[in-house]
Amino acid sequence: MGNRLSKIATRTGDNGSTGLGDGSRTSKDNVRIHAMGDVDELNSNIGLLLCEAMPDALRGELVAIQHDLFDLGGEICIPGYQLIKEEHVLRLDDLLAKYNADLPALSEFILPAGSRAASLAHVCRTVCRRAERSIVTLANAETLHEHPRQYVNRLSDLLFVLSRVLNRFAGGSDVLWRHDRTAGQAK
Numbered sequence: 001m002g003n004r005l006s007k008i009a010t011r012t013g014d015n016g017s018t019g020l021g022d023g024s025r026t027s028k029d030n031v032r033i034h035a036m037g038d039v040d041e042l043n044s045n046i047g048l049l050l051c052e053a054m055p056d057a058l059r060g061e062l063v064a065i066q067h068d069l070f071d072l073g074g075e076i077c078i079p080g081y082q083l084i085k086e087e088h089v090l091r092l093d094d095l096l097a098k099y100n101a102d103l104p105a106l107s108e109f110i111l112p113a114g115s116r117a118a119s120l121a122h123v124c125r126t127v128c129r130r131a132e133r134s135i136v137t138l139a140n141a142e143t144l145h146e147h148p149r150q151y152v153n154r155l156s157d158l159l160f161v162l163s164r165v166l167n168r169f170a171g172g173s174d175v176l177w178r179h180d181r182t183a184g185q186a187k
Contacts, residue, residue: 021078035138036076038131039152043069045124052117054169058162061095065155072148076138084147092154099161103168109177115170118163125159128152 020032046066050059071083112122132152138144164174 021074021081024079031134031138031141032076032079035131035134036073038127038134039069039073039076042124042127042131042152043073045120045127049117049120049124052120052166054117054166058165064091068151072151075145075148076135079142082145082147084145084151086147089147089150089154092151092158096154096158096161099158099165103161103164106174108179110164110174111177112163113175114163114167114172117170118166118172121159121163121166125156125163128156128159132156 016029043066046062046069050062050066054062068084068088075081075083112126113119132149135144135149135152139149167173167175
């Protein structure tokens with residue numbers, strides 16, 4: 001692996017193309033490259049979220065998710081390859097159940113706000129939804145296994161739940177959308 005990464009500035013992409021994991025080249029505006037970029041951006045935003053205070057168990061789970069996202073990028077990078085499997089999706093289902101268990105039911109929509117960590121989790125959620133859209137677009141254009149799409153769908157749900165958990169960890173609560181406010185009234 002060290003030899004593969006010893007030269008970063010190759011200049012091979014100066015013509016607007018980039019290499020895939022199977023050695024083929026494609027345009028940098030290809031739907032596959034958009035999906036890879038969105039997954040990479042999501043992973044980077046989770047890295048930023050990890051700079052915040054949070055429970056140790058959650059930190060470990062997010063680091064594991066970062067590794068999964070790196071694998072997901074690898075799967076997208078190599079047409080026909082599979083790295084994300086059902087057990088990855090099931091692990092997110094387990095985390096959803098774990099973190100939802102202690103949260104109060106929602107009676108109103110919440111705003112993407114509160115503590116800095118919770119707000120960053122919401123940013124991760126929105127980037128995750130974009131990655132999901134890119135993966136769906138890719139799957140509509142080319143053959144792609146179903147688990148990457150399922151994984152990012154579950155992950156966006158988990159990031160929403162984690163935003164609520166992180167607000168509570170910071171001593172706050174959900175910031176509720178006020179449907180009864182009047183135009184121009186900020187409270």
